[in-house]
Amino acid sequence: MYKICPSCGNKNQVTETLCIICMADISSINPVTESQQLNEQKILEETKELPKQESKFLYLVLLENKEIKLEIVNNAIIGRYYLGKEIFEKLSNPKLISRQHINVFFKDNRWYVRDLNSTNGTYLKYLDNSELKLEPYKDYELKENYALNLAKIIYFIVKTNI
Numbered sequence: 001m002y003k004i005c006p007s008c009g010n011k012n013q014v015t016e017t018l019c020i021i022c023m024a025d026i027s028s029i030n031p032v033t034e035s036q037q038l039n040e041q042k043i044l045e046e047t048k049e050l051p052k053q054e055s056k057f058l059y060l061v062l063l064e065n066k067e068i069k070l071e072i073v074n075n076a077i078i079g080r081y082y083l084g085k086e087i088f089e090k091l092s093n094p095k096l097i098s099r100q101h102i103n104v105f106f107k108d109n110r111w112y113v114r115d116l117n118s119t120n121g122t123y124l125k126y127l128d129n130s131e132l133k134l135e136p137y138k139d140y141e142l143k144e145n146y147a148l149n150l151a152k153i154i155y156f157i158v159k160t161n162i
Ligand SMILES: [Zn+2]
Pocket: 005, 006, 007, 008, 009, 010, 019, 020, 021, 022, 023, 024
């Protein structure tokens, strides 16, 4: 197990609270195992190799204000230090959102979401209004009009076409 620095990507010992390379605060980073990390890297590499004209787009539209949306091109990490940070900063309690909360990616012609072991969880709401809590590092398919709820404080609607 080790802690991956969100600033420079260095793999730190789980006992470290500051990154030994760039001194970023990693006290609240959740440790990951080697296999979780390899899986993550593999998906990032696979989707980065997509030729530009084949880029896939997915939108996460804020439920309470449809003008605000996150645009995901092929693959993105969403969290307080990544995509969406400007939105999360405005929440009454931004720290409920983990620095790396979810990964949304396109693979084998489908969109998936994966919870990155977030502290306060991710919930997926289907078209029949049933809702489930994502297990960390497990992939769940995303489809049009599904809703994603991060940490029970912010809702996004999945849109493939805007
Ligand atoms: Zn670092």
